Amino acid sequence: MSNIALLSEWLNLLLRWSHIIIGIGWIGASFYFVWLDIALRAREKMNPGVSGTVWMVHGGGFYHVEKYAVAPDTLPPDLHWFKWEAYLTWVTGFGLLILQYYVNAKSYLIDPAVMAIEPWQAISISLASLLFGWLIYDGLCRSPIGKKPMLLAAILFGIILAATAFYSEVFSGRGALIHVGALIGTWMAANVFMVIIPRQNLAAKSLLAGEAPDPSHGQIAKQRSLHNNYLTLPVLLMMVSSHYPGLISHHWKWVIVGLIVISGGMVRHFINGHDAGKKFGAIAWSLGLAILAFVAAVTVSGLRLNSGTDVTGVSDQEIQSIVDRHCVACHAAAPTHEFFEEAPAGIQFDDLAELVRFAEQVKVQSVTGQTMPLGNENAMTSEEREKLGIWLDQQAD
Numbered sequence: 341m342s343n344i345a346l347l348s349e350w351l352n353l354l355l356r357w358s359h360i361i362i363g364i365g366w367i368g369a370s371f372y373f374v375w376l377d378i379a380l381r382a383r384e385k386m387n388p389g390v391s392g393t394v395w396m397v398h399g400g401g402f403y404h405v406e407k408y409a410v411a412p413d414t415l416p417p418d419l420h421w422f423k424w425e426a427y428l429t430w431v432t433g434f435g436l437l438i439l440q441y442y443v444n445a446k447s448y449l450i451d452p453a454v455m456a457i458e459p460w461q462a463i464s465i466s467l468a469s470l471l472f473g474w475l476i477y478d479g480l481c482r483s484p485i486g487k488k489p490m491l492l493a494a495i496l497f498g499i500i501l502a503a504t505a506f507y508s509e510v511f512s513g514r515g516a517l518i519h520v521g522a523l524i525g526t527w528m529a530a531n532v533f534m535v536i537i538p539r540q541n542l543a544a545k546s547l548l549a550g551e552a553p554d555p556s557h558g559q560i561a562k563q564r565s566l567h568n569n570y571l572t573l574p575v576l577l578m579m580v581s582s583h584y585p586g587l588i589s590h591h592w593k594w595v596i597v598g599l600i601v602i603s604g605g606m607v608r609h610f611i612n613g614h615d616a617g618k619k620f621g622a623i624a625w626s627l628g629l630a631i632l633a634f635v636a637a638v639t640v641s642g643l644r645l646n647s648g649t650d651v652t653g654v655s656d657q658e659i660q661s662i663v664d665r666h667c668v669a670c671h672a673a674a675p676t677h678e679f680f681e682e683a684p685a686g687i688q689f690d691d692l693a694e695l696v697r698f699a700e701q702v703k704v705q706s707v708t709g710q711t712m713p714l715g716n717e718n719a720m721t722s723e724e725r726e727k728l729g730i731w732l733d734q735q736a737d
Contacts, residue, residue: 374565426529433579473503531564
């Protein structure tokens with residue numbers, strides 16, 4: 341491995357490691373504060389302006405937290421702001437997008453069988469979609485529709501489905517779903533950077549000036565924070581989707597994504613209701629809907645389209661031709677691909693016996709998952725994938 345390739349690999353690992361660690365911090369803080377807000381209770385004795393308090397025990401100590409309806413009369417100099425977790429999660433995530441998908445656009449972002457575009461075009465589409473996606477989301481939240489939570493949720497759900505369908509027609513399978521995650525993640529991080537923190541700043545400035553803060557600042561910030569809470573679980577699955585070939589290669593990704601959003605959102609709704617002290621019977625429907633949506637996603641993922649071509653009775657010669665055309669440039673004793681000095685994972689297909697030996701991996705990656713060849717550089721067709729799958733099944737009979 342060259343020094344540049346080694347450095348790139350370690351940079352990728354460092355960014356991914358940082359993204360995970362910082363993301364855990366952001367998600368943890370988000371979940372905690374939503375729980376805290378739900379768990380607040382009015383008490384007989386509370387300080388002036390306090391709307392509720394909560395008592396907690398953790399790590400051998402007791403904590404008493406109180407929330408003001410708008411804000412206290414004065415603020416201490418050591419007020420803590422929860423913002424860098426969100427900012428750095430997005431920054432490290434975008435860094436990974438650049439390193440993994442922009443720098444290696446031909447391998448990871450573009451699939452000629454989906455759309456034959458140049459790397460600069462794919463990157464431009466990616467950047468433009470993230471920017472305009474945020475502008476559309478933010479505009480809807482600020483419009484009169486933003487005051488109707490259920491209508492807004494339905495429209496945003498439709499936008500996520502439309503974005504999935506759009507990305508699926510432009511990018512590779514892994515590139516499409518990672519962009520759905522990047523779009524939602526951009527909404528969430530921009531909510532913190534563009535709305536929540538600025539609104540909190542305005543409230544703090546009013547207090548420092550001896551003025552009563554506008555209560556709408558807190559209401560708007562809370563709306564965006566709640567959006568982030570419900571979107572967290574779906575976006576996490578989108579971010580790990582590239583590890584599951586059967587998911588990213590599916591023809592109806594938009595349907596599966598929609599079911600994942602419903603399932604993840606309903607799980608959060610159930611947890612929020614439980615934290616609020618609601619009886620199980622009153623919130624069980626949300627857990628039931630989450631399970632139904634997940635089962636539906638699994639069911640849909642098992643439905644596959646075929647090319648309609650008769651590919652029965654595939655010969656060894658046909659498979660050897662397919663392997664020579666699409667596989668052995670990388671998976672050979674002496675790879676000819678510019679990116680590999682040795683066969684990835686030591687898997688070599690110089691003869692068909694090795695293809696049979698790794699039949700399950702080949703089916704997952706090249707037949708069902710369609711993530712190999714990498715970037716589909718040689719435009720492996722659906723018919724060729726079907727032939728390969730049928731031949732492998734023949735060898736197992």
